[in-house]
């Protein structure tokens with residue numbers, strides 16, 4: 001089985017009033033679908049955007065990204081990588097999640113991500129390093 005890692009960034013279309021509830025719904029759906037497909041990964045959210053890493057079998061990753069792409073809760077998706085990898089980086093997480101808030105802003109800030117410098121503008125290497133750092137901070 002070949003293991004693929006897909007990374008994309010997008011602009012959030014969540015409205016502030018529904019943001020909390022909508023993020024909870026996204027995660028609940030993502031974790032349920034991903035567990036069924038043995039997908040793992042990391043979703044990062046800032047006030048204006050998302051960045052997500054999805055790992056798993058090629059067909060499952062492609063089918064899932066197809067659904068995510070057409071989700072009206074975000075837009076302007078930029079596919080940054082779709083690589084074969086030897087090992088999953090987020091094994092055990094049907095979808096880990098980190099948000100830019102008072103607790104995490106220091107780590108986001110280390111990687112130059114702030115409400116002004118949004119996550120969807122960041123290059124691939126920054127997103128991968130940031131996800132790794134956030135994952136180790138919560139482990």
Ligand SMILES: Cc1cc2nc3c(=O)[nH]c(=O)nc-3n(C[C@H](O)[C@H](O)[C@H](O)COP(=O)(O)O)c2cc1C
Nearest residue numbers: 026029030033034050064067068069071073074095
């Ligand atoms: C930022 C973002 C990340 C998402 N991540 C996933 C994901 O990892 N896996 C998944 O199945 N759906 C994910 N979704 C939800 C899908 O876009 C879609 O709503 C869902 O898979 C459809 O599920 P349903 O047919 O059960 O309603 C995400 C949505 C958004 C906006």
